[in-house]
Amino acid sequence: MVNVGIVGAGLVGSELLGQLASTNAKRLKVVGLTNSRKMVMSDGKYTGLSLTQWKQTLEASETPADLAAFVKYLSDSPEHAVIVDCTASDAVSQLYPTWLSAGVSIVTPNKKGFSGSLALYKQIESLAANMGRGKTHTKPLVYHESTVGAGLPVLNTLADLVKTGDEIEKIEGIFSGTLSYLFNNFSSLSSSSTESFSANVKIAKELGYTEPDPRDDLNGMDVARKVTICGRLAGLSLDLKTLPVENIVPGPLQTVATAEEFMAKLPEFDAHFSALNEEAKKDGQVLRYVGLVDVKGGNSAVKLMRYPASHPFASLQGSDNIIKFTTKYFPNGLIIQGAGAGAAVTSFGIYSDLLKIQERVEGY
Numbered sequence: 001m002v003n004v005g006i007v008g009a010g011l012v013g014s015e016l017l018g019q020l021a022s023t024n025a026k027r028l029k030v031v032g033l034t035n036s037r038k039m040v041m042s043d044g045k046y047t048g049l050s051l052t053q054w055k056q057t058l059e060a061s062e063t064p065a066d067l068a069a070f071v072k073y074l075s076d077s078p079e080h081a082v083i084v085d086c087t088a089s090d091a092v093s094q095l096y097p098t099w100l101s102a103g104v105s106i107v108t109p110n111k112k113g114f115s116g117s118l119a120l121y122k123q124i125e126s127l128a129a130n131m132g133r134g135k136t137h138t139k140p141l142v143y144h145e146s147t148v149g150a151g152l153p154v155l156n157t158l159a160d161l162v163k164t165g166d167e168i169e170k171i172e173g174i175f176s177g178t179l180s181y182l183f184n185n186f187s188s189l190s191s192s193s194t195e196s197f198s199a200n201v202k203i204a205k206e207l208g209y210t211e212p213d214p215r216d217d218l219n220g221m222d223v224a225r226k227v228t229i230c231g232r233l234a235g236l237s238l239d240l241k242t243l244p245v246e247n248i249v250p251g252p253l254q255t256v257a258t259a260e261e262f263m264a265k266l267p268e269f270d271a272h273f274s275a276l277n278e279e280a281k282k283d284g285q286v287l288r289y290v291g292l293v294d295v296k297g298g299n300s301a302v303k304l305m306r307y308p309a310s311h312p313f314a315s316l317q318g319s320d321n322i323i324k325f326t327t328k329y330f331p332n333g334l335i336i337q338g339a340g341a342g343a344a345v346t347s348f349g350i351y352s353d354l355l356k357i358q359e360r361v362e363g364y
Contacts, residue, residue: 002358003046003077005032005070008086009058012109012350015343016086019351021051027358031077032070033058039065041073067095075102080139080361084350085110094120100127100140107353109146109346114232115225118239121232130360141357146349148175148226149321149340157336158233158325166329168234171293173323174313175226177341178209178217179289181319187277187287189309197273198266205263209319213259220245220289220302227291227302234295246303248289280306286314312337 006013013033020028029048032041040061042049049057074081083099085092085108093113096106097120106128114121125131128142148154161168174180185191186200195203201218204210210217224245231238247254249262250269256262280287285306290313294300307314312335316322321340324333339345 001027001029001079002354002361003029003031003074003079003081004084004354005034005041005074005081006030006084006086007034007067007070007092009033009035009054010086011343012346013084013086014055015347016084016350017051017054019347025051026355027362028354029079030054032073034065034067034070037065039063039070041070046077046079067092071095071099071102071104074104080105080357082107082354082357084108084354086350088112090116096120096142097123097127100124100142103140105140105357106142106144107350107357108144109150109350110144111147111222111225111229114144114147115228115240118232118237139361141360143353143356144229145353146346148229149323149336149338150342151345151347151349151352152321152323152336152338152340154230154323154336155233157334158230161325161327161329161334162234166327168293168295169326169328170295170297171230171234171323171325173291174288174316174321175223175291175323175340176217176289177319177321177339178204178211178214179223180316180321180340181207181209183287183289184316184318186273187280189281189284189286189314196267196270197277198263198270201266202263213262215249215254215259215262218249219247219254223289223291224302227293227300230291231293231295231300234293236293236295236300238293238300244301244303246301248304276304284308288313288316 031046033054038061040058082105088110090112093110096113099106113124130141145155181204182200186197201214205214224240224243228238228240253262253265277287285308288305288307290305291302292300320337322337324335326333
């Protein structure tokens with residue numbers, strides 16, 4: 001068995017526990033849960049916690065949250081232990097080297113540790129046996145498939161390409177479900193929709209596709225983090241501080257105080273977006289907001305680009321993600337497409353990573 005401690009019992013953490021419960025958790029045993037206020041840890045025998053009564057157990061706990069004590073409990077486990085970080089916290093990701101040094105493996109959808117400080121990333125890389133630089137072939141391990149494309153096998157595929165000696169030329173993709181939805185609807189050669197850009201943003205917000213403040217999607221930083229993660233895995237030392245990122249929030253609206261004010265004033269810039277769209281359409285092209293890892297050319301970036309109708313990105317539907325790898329072995333591209341956001345698919349990716357660790361440490 002592999003013992004599991006979950007940090008963050010919100011939307012994704014709750015869904016993961018539900019998926020574990022519905023499959024009898026395989027050979028995974030949840031022995032600890034913590035949120036920002038309180039935590040619950042099992043007994044000295046590391047008996048599995050109830051996967052159906054965990055909410056009541058956590059709420060009834062009188063033990064204040066203490067990550068250091070939580071990690072100590074897991075590191076003392078006689079069986080291999082894994083922490084699943086279901087937060088989006090930068091502060092929590094800074095603790096990864098400490099956890100790894102204590103022999104505890106990590107699975108997470110948290111992008112911060114893999115896209116932030118290059119020094120932190122290299123430290124994590126040096127301590128993780130499966131990230132290419134670990135000095136042992138056993139433990140601990142780090143898997144973070146769900147940091148890019150939720151449950152889509154993006155990082156696993158990229159890692160396999162690198163490990164088998166393929167030469168990555170470039171990785172390009174529509175990495176944001178929000179921006180995928182926006183531009184699939186706003187800029188299409190097959191649709192007769194005449195909705196303005198601001199109207200599309202409003203609809204996306206109402207459907208729950210955007211962040212509470214849509215500028216957090218439109219500024220490109222979420223895509224930039226995913227590009228940085230892919231680039232680093234492909235062997236580049238990408239850094240958010242130097243990666244060119246096109247912020248498509250109109251300049252005057254980047255500093256307005258509230259999301260409500262932003263939404264109210266966005267229609268004033270519809271003509272700008274309409275002109276970009278019409279210019280693309282005249283050439284038989286559509287607008288797509290993409291991330292590019294340019295391994296060969298050195299021009300990695302995040303930007304609004306134009307694609308002809310024949311390109312796979314042009315025919316994308318809904319809020320799907322699509323990522324295309326161009327490599328020596330796959331000169332015409334290897335494409336991964338599907339739902340790249342949502343608690344269910346994110347938890348699927350986490351669960352898959354947990355099973356990879358269980359199979360690796362137990363040999364099956």
